[in-house]
Amino acid sequence: MxxxxxxxxxxxxxxxxxxxxxxxxxxxxxxxxxxxxxxxxxxxxxxxxxxxxxxxxxxxxxxxxxxxxxxxxxxxxxxxxxxxxxxxxxxxxxxxxxxxxxxxxxRTDPSMTEGLLGDGWQKNVFDFYNPDGAEKLHDALKDFKQGTLAIQIMDMPIKCPVAPLEFTFLADDYFKKRGIRENITIKYITPLSGAFTKPVASAKFGHMLEERKIELVSDFYTEKVVETENKVVCFDGREVIYDLLVTVPVNVxxxxxxxxxxxxxxxxxxxxxxxxxxxxxxxxxxxxxxxxxxxxxxxxxxxxxxxxxxxxxxxxxEGKELEESFDGHSNCFVEMGGGKALLLDFNYQTQPYEGTFPFPGVGPMKLLQPSRVNHWGKLAFRFIYWWMLLPGRKIPFINAQMSLKGKKIIES
Ligand SMILES: Cc1cc2nc3c(=O)[nH]c(=O)nc-3n(C[C@H](O)[C@H](O)[C@H](O)COP(=O)(O)OP(=O)(O)OC[C@H]3O[C@@H](n4cnc5c(N)ncnc54)[C@H](O)[C@@H]3O)c2cc1C
Structure with missing residues (x-):
């Protein structure tokens, strides 16, 4: 052609x-x-x-x-x-x-935060948003047996805003499986006023953190990291002491x-x-x-x-008028640990609501509720990514515009 x-x-x-x-x-x-x-x-x-x-x-x-x-x-x-x-x-x-x-x-830019690239960088302070950091963090987690693990978002926006939460849930599960969870305090530090950007999901995730005895430290705008004292300092004077810090540096x-x-x-x-x-x-x-x-x-x-x-x-x-067809649709699996994940589906106008996906009333995936099917969906997505998404093929039953069909609308 x-x-x-x-x-x-x-x-x-x-x-x-x-x-x-x-x-x-x-x-x-x-x-x-x-x-x-x-x-x-x-x-x-x-x-x-x-x-x-x-x-x-x-x-x-x-x-x-x-x-x-x-x-x-x-x-x-x-x-x-x-x-x-x-x-x-x-x-x-x-x-x-x-x-x-x-x-x-x-990309993440750790140099934008005072003290982050100090002596502790990649010793007890890690970023997992790149393969090198994620690999090094694997070794650190294997050796971590007691103390405080702090997971921290430096500033918003970040790519995949659920990834630090997922990391937190997976870390809880990982320590439980190793039988050392009781020896470890987990803190989730965020500049947001709750666990997530959208209120309905934020309340749900907040509850899930609480169930797992993970402390949510909210409204925390990090001023600096003092690596010599293993602490992160907020602009309002609050401090969090860590033994292991997993950070998502400023995204630029x-x-x-x-x-x-x-x-x-x-x-x-x-x-x-x-x-x-x-x-x-x-x-x-x-x-x-x-x-x-x-x-x-x-x-x-x-x-x-x-x-x-x-x-x-x-x-x-062709000189034609453009369509304003992108509605902000976002669709993401959130790993919860224990072989389960939940699924979020929302756009500019709406919150992530409960319901089923992709077929209203049928599923098989559940929205905003942990399930094994969602977890397998998350793992299978790697293959969909390589073989359908990147080549530009249509993924059956997944539409660019979000639908409210089969969703339970909750007022926040
Ligand atoms: C830990 C983690 C978990 C995630 N989980 C999920 C998930 O579960 N679901 C989901 O939907 N998304 C997830 N994401 C997010 C997703 O991977 C990104 O949103 C997506 O890859 C963005 O694609 P992009 O093309 O915009 O940017 P990228 O894929 O990052 O590509 C940008 C490209 O631009 C190139 N570039 C930059 N500057 C220049 C220049 N001057 N000249 C030429 N090239 C340049 C770079 O080299 C790079 O290759 C996750 C991301 C991370 C880090």
């Missing part, structure tokens, strides 16, 4: 960039640019500290994941010239485009985007929440974690956003 003579450049071959390139490559000239030779299934990082996966089981070569009809350039984008619709890679190559998609994700947008005039303070691209188009430069779109949107930064969200862009980019190139 002949391609339409328009050039779409995607910066970033992560979850969102690969999915979008694979959806558009048969129709348009598509170039994806990313220096990373390997792509990781990031949800697997959660399980690495507990020994379920090794990094190599979560990794595939980026070249094998991108449709051969797209050009993949293994370089970093160093500069974007919006006026002349071109970008430059770090080797100095200029590339012109008709449409630019920013899919540069988010890519350095490239932080140099531009289309981002917020943390470097996330400001776009229309429904169409994902930049208000400043209509030929620019953002997708995935790189976008500044009032929903979770998650792979499932990136998946639903890609459906909107796969419609809107062709519409833009």
């Amino acid at each position: 002949a391609k339409i003579d328009k050039h779409i450049c995607i910066i970033g071959a992560g979850t969102a960039g690969i999915m979008l390139a694979n959806k558009l490559a048969n129709k348009f000239e598509v170039t994806v640019i990313d220096p990373a030779k390997d792509h990781y299934y990031q949800p697997g990082f959660l399980f690495m500290p507990f020994g379920r996966y090794k990094a190599e089981q979560l990794r595939k070569s980026t070249t094998k994941l991108v449709n051969k009809r797209a050009n993949l350039i293994a370089e970093k984008v160093a500069n974007i010239d919006f006026q002349n619709k071109k970008l430059a890679t770090d080797s100095g190559t200029d590339i012109s485009f008709d449409v630019l998609v920013v899919a540069t994700g988010t 947008g890519s350095d490239l985007m932080r140099k531009t005039d289309i981002v917020n303070d943390l470097g996330f691209v400001e776009v229309n929440h429904g169409s994902l188009q930049s208000a400043k430069y209509p030929f620019v779109f953002a997708v995935g974690d790189a976008a500044d949107l009032p929903t979770s930064k998650a792979g499932s969200v990136a998946h639903f956003e890609v459906d909107t862009l796969a419609e809107n980019i062709p519409r833009f190139l």
Whole structure:
């Protein structure tokens, strides 16, 4: 099939960039640019500290994941010239485009918190949002037999906002299985006023923490970490002492985007929440974690956003009005330990409610309630990711727009 003579450049071959390139490559000239030779299934990082996966089981070569009809350039984008619709890679190559998609994700930046990268870093202070940190944390957890484990979110937003909670539930389960839970105090430290961003789920998770004798330390805006004294200090003067600290450092947008005039303070691209188009430069779109949107930064969200862009980019190139079809839909499994998980389904407007998924009244998965089926769903998702999601195939019965059918609406 002949391609339409328009050039779409995607910066970033992560979850969102690969999915979008694979959806558009048969129709348009598509170039994806990313220096990373390997792509990781990031949800697997959660399980690495507990020994379920090794990094190599979560990794595939980026070249094998991108449709051969797209050009993949293994370089970093160093500069974007919006006026002349071109970008430059770090080797100095200029590339012109008709449409630019920013899919540069988010990264953790431990250097943004005073004291975090001190002597304790990767000795008794760890970050599991990357394979190296997750692997090192595995060794530390094996050796941890007593004391206080503190799990801490430095600031919001973070990618996969449930991941630190899941880590907490899995740690409780891990210590119970080793028969040492009684010797360990677990504290969950968050800048939020509850266990999660949305009130209904927050109340549920708060209760689950309490049942497991995990202390919730809320409204905790970390000023600094004093590693010589093993403590985290809040701006309001409160302190939490730890023996082992598992932190999610501040999440920021890519350095490239932080140099531009289309981002917020943390470097996330400001776009229309429904169409994902930049208000400043209509030929620019953002997708995935790189976008500044009032929903979770998650792979499932990136998946639903890609459906909107796969419609809107062709519409833009044909001069048609864009559809504001992205509704903030987020769908995520939350591991609870003990071989169970619960499932959250929500969007910009709604809370995660109880009910069944994907079939109203039938399930087989339960929303907002722990079940074994949900846990198996979470584990199976790795295969769906590689074989359906990234190649851009439709996942049966999963719709980009959220439905309230089969959900029990609870007023918060
Ligand atoms: C521990 C953990 C657990 C998670 N669990 C879940 C889960 O259960 N469910 C879920 O839905 N999501 C989960 N996520 C989140 C999910 O993995 C991310 O939201 C998703 O991968 C985001 O995709 P992205 O394409 O926006 O960013 P990424 O996949 O991070 O890709 C961004 C890419 O941009 C590239 N890039 C950056 N700057 C440049 C530049 N200047 N030039 C070229 N390329 C550049 C990077 O190299 C990178 O490859 C989890 C994440 C973590 C860390």
